[in-house]
Structure formats: structure tokens, C-alpha cells
Amino acid sequence: MSLNQDNDSVEIRNLVAKKIYDPFLRFLHWWNALSIFSLMLTIWLKGLLKPYQNWKEIIYVYHIYIGYALTVGIVARIIWGFIGPKHAKFKNMFHIKDYIFLLKNRKIDKSSYWGHDRYAGILYLALYLLMVYEAYSGLYLAAKHYNMGPFTSFIAFSNEKDFIRNMIKKIHEIIFYLAMIFSFIHVFMLIFHEIKEKYPLVQSMFSGFQYRRNEEKSESNSQNLKK
Structure with missing residues (x-):
């Protein structure tokens, strides 16, 4: 040998x-991950549906329904981030002392730590905030443009484009593409660190x-x- x-x-x-990670946290992780991936598919599959006359309606209706699923998952994750066990709580994803150490010493503290990565945690929190906007703006646009969803009682349906709707839609699209980029980087870094550190990382959200x-x-x- x-x-x-x-x-x-x-x-x-x-x-x-x-x-480290409780069953409900792992369930929410995969629920939200699959919802985001399914939303990506609705964008990528546009080309296959273009031969159909009503392809835009097909795409956006499915996009809206999947958006409902993601909204439920995000709301549940936020609630669990306050009432869940230790490593599910948001306060265990924000480490001010480590950020100060990084700024002062210009190096990462490599000591062992259980739970979410101490430096990536703040990115996850930022992503959750962006997803809150995505959930709100998605429900707004569904009510405004398709007369669908829980906001229909508060937002008047209209096919006419206006400044507010265009702005909300544009920001919604930008954040969605940022979430796509984050997802790819997240997967890449998990695989990279698993190879580098030589111990399982990806399986932690399964087991x-x-x-x-x-x-x-x-x-x-x-x-x-x-x-």
C-alpha cells in the first residue's frame, strides 16, 4: 500500500x-432547493414551448404555482430560523467576531466549527432576504397580471403596464438570476471543499x-x- x-x-x-441539522430543517432545505430549481426549469424550457401559441401563459402559470411552493418554504424557514433548534437559528449564521477577526487580521479563522460555515452564513441570510422580496413581488405580479393568488383581494388586475409594475418585475428578474448564480456557486464550493477537505459535506443535508x-x-x- x-x-x-x-x-x-x-x-x-x-x-x-x-x-447538526434537524429533520425539518433538512426538509425545508430540499423543498426550497427543488422549488428554485423548478423555477429555473420554467425559464430554460421556454424554447421547447415556443411552438405553442399560448406558450407564455403556460410558462408563467407553472412559474406562479411553483412560486407559491417556494413562498411557503421561505416563510416556514424564516419561522424555523427563530424557533427551531440551535443550528437552524439565524443567530447561529451571523458571527460578528469572526468578521472582525477577518478584517483585522486579513485571514480566515480555520479552527473547527459545527454548523453552517461561519463566513458563508451571512450570504445565506442575504439570500433569505432576497427570497422574501421574490415571494412578495411574485405574488404581486401574479395578482396584477394574471389575477391569481392571495393578493387578488388587494391588488387590482390590469393588463396595462405601469412604472411600479415594471420596476417590481425588473428587480424580481434580477434577483432570480442572482439566485441562480448563487445556487451554482453553492454547489461548486460544496464539491470543491469536499475534495479539498477530504470528508463528506454534501451528505450533511441528507443525514x-x-x-x-x-x-x-x-x-x-x-x-x-x-x-
Whole structure:
């Protein structure tokens, strides 16, 4: 067996696991992720539906219904961010001391930490805020343009374009594309760090377990390998 294989097996044995993410948080994560991906599909599939005369109505009606699902998921996640267990709470995604440390020392604190990444957490919070706007603006546009959804009692249906509707729609589209970019970067960084750190990351939102290195055993085994 080569030295590299020995090192890989040592890495696997030196991992410690801890249950971090609760079942409801994991359910909401995948509910929202699938909703966002489904919304992306409604945009990507435009080309396939263009032969149909009413292709725009088909696309937007499905987009609206999927938007309802995402709205429910976002509202539930926000509520769970205040009343859920420790690692579901928003306060455990915002680490002011770590941000100050980064600004002062111009380097990242690499000490072990359970839960959401201490630096990426603030990006997740920003994404949730953007999704709140997406939910509101989506419901507004559904009522205004298609006479659909819970806002129909408060917003008058009209086919005429106006400044407010155009502005809300434009911001809605920009944020949606930003969410798409964030999603791709999120997946890429998970895979990148899993390869770099050599322990499971992606599966944590399936099983709820996170893995970290046992630093004491790692140091002991490194010394044994050198002997």
C-alpha cells in the first residue's frame, strides 16, 4: 500500500461525526432547493414551448404555482430560523467576531466549527432576504397580471403596464438570476471543499451529520506515519 493510500485511510479513521441539522430543517432545505430549481426549469424550457401559441401563459402559470411552493418554504424557514433548534437559528449564521477577526487580521479563522460555515452564513441570510422580496413581488405580479393568488383581494388586475409594475418585475428578474448564480456557486464550493477537505459535506443535508477531523488523533497518526 502506498503512503498516499495510508494517509487517506488515516483521514477517514480520524473523522468525528455529530448530528447538526434537524429533520425539518433538512426538509425545508430540499423543498426550497427543488422549488428554485423548478423555477429555473420554467425559464430554460421556454424554447421547447415556443411552438405553442399560448406558450407564455403556460410558462408563467407553472412559474406562479411553483412560486407559491417556494413562498411557503421561505416563510416556514424564516419561522424555523427563530424557533427551531440551535443550528437552524439565524443567530447561529451571523458571527460578528469572526468578521472582525477577518478584517483585522486579513485571514480566515480555520479552527473547527459545527454548523453552517461561519463566513458563508451571512450570504445565506442575504439570500433569505432576497427570497422574501421574490415571494412578495411574485405574488404581486401574479395578482396584477394574471389575477391569481392571495393578493387578488388587494391588488387590482390590469393588463396595462405601469412604472411600479415594471420596476417590481425588473428587480424580481434580477434577483432570480442572482439566485441562480448563487445556487451554482453553492454547489461548486460544496464539491470543491469536499475534495479539498477530504470528508463528506454534501451528505450533511441528507443525514443531518457533519464530519470534522479529530485533531488529536490526526496529530498522533501523522507522527506515527513519519516513524
